[in-house]
Amino acid sequence: MYDPKSVKAEEFISHEEILNTLEYANSVKDDMAVVDSILEKARDAKGLSHREASVLLACENQDKVNQIFDLAFQIKQQFYGNRIVLFAPLYLSNYCINGCLYCPYHRNSDIARKKLTQDEIRAETIALQNMGHKRLAVESGEDPVNNPIEYILESLDTIYSVKHKNGAIRRVNVNIAATTVENYRKLHDAGIGTYILFQETYDKAGYEQLHPTGPKHNYAYHTEAMDRAMQGDIDDVGLGVLFGLENYRYEFAGLMMHAEHLEAAFGVGPHTISVPRVKPAHGVDPLSFDGGISDELFAKLAACIRIAVPYTGMIISTREGKGVREKLLRLGVSQISGASRTSVGGYVEASEEDTRQFEVSDTRTLDEVIKWLIDMNYVPSFCTACYRAGRTGDRFMELCKSKQILNCCHPNALMTLKEYLMDYAGAETSEAGEKLIEKELDTIPKEKIRNLVRKNLANIQNGQRDFRL
Numbered sequence: 508m509y510d511p512k513s514v515k516a517e518e519f520i521s522h523e524e525i526l527n528t529l530e531y532a533n534s535v536k537d538d539m540a541v542v543d544s545i546l547e548k549a550r551d552a553k554g555l556s557h558r559e560a561s562v563l564l565a566c567e568n569q570d571k572v573n574q575i576f577d578l579a580f581q582i583k584q585q586f587y588g589n590r591i592v593l594f595a596p597l598y599l600s601n602y603c604i605n606g607c608l609y610c611p612y613h614r615n616s617d618i619a620r621k622k623l624t625q626d627e628i629r630a631e632t633i634a635l636q637n638m639g640h641k642r643l644a645v646e647s648g649e650d651p652v653n654n655p656i657e658y659i660l661e662s663l664d665t666i667y668s669v670k671h672k673n674g675a676i677r678r679v680n681v682n683i684a685a686t687t688v689e690n691y692r693k694l695h696d697a698g699i700g701t702y703i704l705f706q707e708t709y710d711k712a713g714y715e716q717l718h719p720t721g722p723k724h725n726y727a728y729h730t731e732a733m734d735r736a737m738q739g740d741i742d743d744v745g746l747g748v749l750f751g752l753e754n755y756r757y758e759f760a761g762l763m764m765h766a767e768h769l770e771a772a773f774g775v776g777p778h779t780i781s782v783p784r785v786k787p788a789h790g791v792d793p794l795s796f797d798g799g800i801s802d803e804l805f806a807k808l809a810a811c812i813r814i815a816v817p818y819t820g821m822i823i824s825t826r827e828g829k830g831v832r833e834k835l836l837r838l839g840v841s842q843i844s845g846a847s848r849t850s851v852g853g854y855v856e857a858s859e860e861d862t863r864q865f866e867v868s869d870t871r872t873l874d875e876v877i878k879w880l881i882d883m884n885y886v887p888s889f890c891t892a893c894y895r896a897g898r899t900g901d902r903f904m905e906l907c908k909s910k911q912i913l914n915c916c917h918p919n920a921l922m923t924l925k926e927y928l929m930d931y932a933g934a935e936t937s938e939a940g941e942k943l944i945e946k947e948l949d950t951i952p953k954e955k956i957r958n959l960v961r962k963n964l965a966n967i968q969n970g971q972r973d974f975r976l
């Protein structure tokens with residue numbers, strides 16, 4: 508029985524409710540009165556139910572699809588403005604005991620295995636700091652012997668402790684396998700930002716086939732991980748589906764139900780939603796799965812997510828190339844990775860491709876990505892202020908829902924961009940960035956804040972760092 512408040516995976520992600528949702532969406536997708544009424548509700552920017560959002564996703568009327576895209580753009584502007592937050596993944600270890608069919612880390616893979624030592628993590632962190640990164644997502648395979656929680660905790664300590672020149676990693680998000688409440692509490696105490704775990708697929712039968720062996724085979728344990736993370740005091744959790752494995756409409760409904768569940772059970776929805784698509788990798792052919800989607804459909808999915816959960820950040824990685832990223836930035840993405848290496852140790856030894864997880868499509872340097880964003884009139888942001896000021900979970904959501912995010916985050920974005928320009932940018936990026944900052948300063952509504960930001964920018968110019976509102 509479907510129950511968004513239930514603690515049981517099969518009740519808050521009810522297979523029956525998803526099938527009913529898809530049937531309902533199919534039955535009304537050509538009824539323009541229904542579609543219009545959902546679009547009308549969506550314009551309030553307070554979100555949609557999984558049923559309503561699934562109707563929009565199913566609708567094929569071109570005029571309505573264009574309205575969906577326009578609305579997603581407006582909501583994006585309303586909640587996030589033109590800021591784009593930057594991060595990079597840091598792969599600690601590719602040892603893994605799971606059997607995930609889409610992942611080259613699976614236990615029978617002949618991929619070269621590597622686990623970073625603390626000295627190597629220090630070197631990777633310095634390499635990332637030297638590019639200008641301030642925010643990382645730590646990634647690891649699941650292996651209680653090679654990558655126990657103690658190893659992850661020690662690695663987090665190491666990353667936070669490295670201060671090279673003006674560099675600092677100020678927020679580390681963590682993407683490791685589902686674990687216990689006790690371990691989530693340890694991660695919380697170690698000062699992680701968001702705990703990220705992709706569901707891969709919400710379809711239980713498909714999930715069990717795609718994860719034939721290892722701890723990850725357990726659908727309920729994996730699906731209930733965010734509940735345990737929240738019980739372990741982690742306020743910010745990041746959901747995601749690996750699109751391309753199973754039917755995207757099923758996944759979308761499941762994802763929306765998962766967000767509704769977190770809101771119903773904990774009073775706070777997901778902090779972020781990631782939209783990875785399965786990519787070619789060692790021994791992995793994306794075409795061998797059932798759920799491939801075109802770039803156009805992918806964009807529609809992102810737009811529907813933006814409309815359905817306006818206050819949830821959306822992340823796109825370098826799995827996608829420049830063109831797709833450009834399109835999705837407009838439709839709702841608020842965070843992107845830049846200059847990513849998916850190999851273990853790949854930031855120090857760029858040629859070490861034999862340990863990598865999947866092929867990246869966007870291979871540009873961070874400076875090229877920053878310049879590209881500035882040229883499109885986005886403000887690249889290295890801000891980590893909310894998390895460091897304790898504005899997590901419901902406190903962050905309140906800020907976001909009341910649209911105050913713009914008054915607070917925009918100035919922070921400008922100040923962190925200034926730091927980047929001073930310490931890491933090439934000449935062209937620097938010139939374009941300074942002009943952008945000058946222009947964007949005028950958009951800060953409160954004179955008092957505008958003056959404070961001007962003062963801080965001058966202080967950054969004079970060598971001081973780490974200002975935030």
Ligand code: SAM
Pocket residue numbers: 609610611646647648649682683684685704705707723748749783784785786787788791826864865
């Ligand atoms: N091991 C952790 C777990 O089991 O959730 C997470 C770390 S894993 C390095 C991060 C994510 O990479 C996985 O959740 C999966 O969605 C994604 N991934 C695996 N193989 C992929 C592929 N071939 N293409 C794109 N993404 C992939």
